[in-house]
Amino acid sequence: MADNGRSPRERYREQVRDEIKAHAWTQVATGASAPSLNAIAKRMGISGPALYRYFRNRDELITDLVLDAYRDLAATCRAAAAPGEPPRARLTEVAVALRRWALATPHRYLLIFGTPVPGYSAPPEATTIASSLMAVLVEAFAESATPARGPGGAAIFDAHLGGHQKWTGSRPATAGSLRRALTFWTRLHGVVSLEIAGHFAGMGFDPGLLYATEVEAALTA
Amino acid sequence: MADNGRSPRERYREQVRDEIKAHAWTQVATGASAPSLNAIAKRMGISGPALYRYFRNRDELITDLVLDAYRDLAATCRAAAAPGEPPRARLTEVAVALRRWALATPHRYLLIFGTPVPGYSAPPEATTIASSLMAVLVEAFAESATPARGPGGAAIFDAHLGGHQKWTGSRPATAGSLRRALTFWTRLHGVVSLEIAGHFAGMGFDPGLLYATEVEAALTA
């Protein structure tokens, strides 16, 4: 918070960038699938091309938004996994936090996990953040007592995972924990993404109840 | 195939509409997140606003594409569920067909299940198609001998599902079958959508293997 040693110019620059991003968020939150630099500038009272001093092009803005969203999601999930609790409770908390986060700001969730925006430029930093997010799950599952007693295919996949543990970021975990964290994640995403995108709309049941059931099933399986 | 009793004008119109949609598909397949009417017209050798004789606006085109994709997916899944086989084999076939379909044309999958395009106009017909797709799964699960021996939450959700069976389209099925079909679908979608969107890219494992494991787990759970 101490504005550590940056020149006033740099602080101003950072501030304007943040303001631009804030406007972009409100814009994407209110319907627009992708923010418009022009509209943002108009709202900020400055004229069009001024924004190009702060972001080289629209893709750079969007990439920044994606990374911010990703970081926020990771922080939220990490915060939800209070380290004192037993692993199963932690995982449930993470699951609840994930859905809450997604429902609170669906556009943010979709910006990360929806259709890759233009011709999808995979930001390299995103993988790092994703790993830190996975680490929360992996650690909880590693701590969990339940053995990896899945069906036969699980053993095959565990064997396949053997050499690919680099993407967890933290210390090596068993393949079983990796697999369980991964499938846990995909199951949560399956429900949440369909709900966010409105695919449960006409069906008339409570998505929250489905989610709770799915979380419980994923944790006892 | 007999061009049943439609006037030549109507046949011509249909033909041009199909040609437009074909161009739109190739365009969306090659990077563009959403097709451009202008570019399509240019490719077809006609000039801009002529397309507005065939589609009222771009959203109508996209909606048409979505519905076509949805129909094709439903047909593919139905075809994959050969009625002679035992239910578990049928479900596996559907799962395989789904992933194959998604990987063959990711843009199509994302057009249906990705970020809802602009301000998302939910087409009412989509729900019908979705129901027909679900019906395939529901019937297979209904035929499956395995009882709904899920965790405690499953019973709660089954009870909740009691009155909401209208969305299956076909004859009434047990709440357990509905629940299992629904969660089966969400689990498949969870893996496929993340793979399609490239979220497994940096992780260096085989998504196909993960998918196979997940399908097997979903069927034995």
Added chain:
DNA sequence: CGCCTTGGTTAGAGGCTCTAACGGAAGTAT
């Protein structure tokens, strides 16, 4: 003080969606 980096400006090219007004051609009725 002079200089240079930086953040703003306007002009404008080129793209998009979509409307308006119009002309010709194809089908239809007389």
Added chain:
DNA sequence: ATACTTCCGTTAGAGCCTCTAACCAAGGCG
């Protein structure tokens, strides 16, 4: 066959967008 109507194409243009080019004013620094 002729007249009418409907339909499909055209161009013009408004209004949005991204992004580049050229220019200018002010702040920081030697």
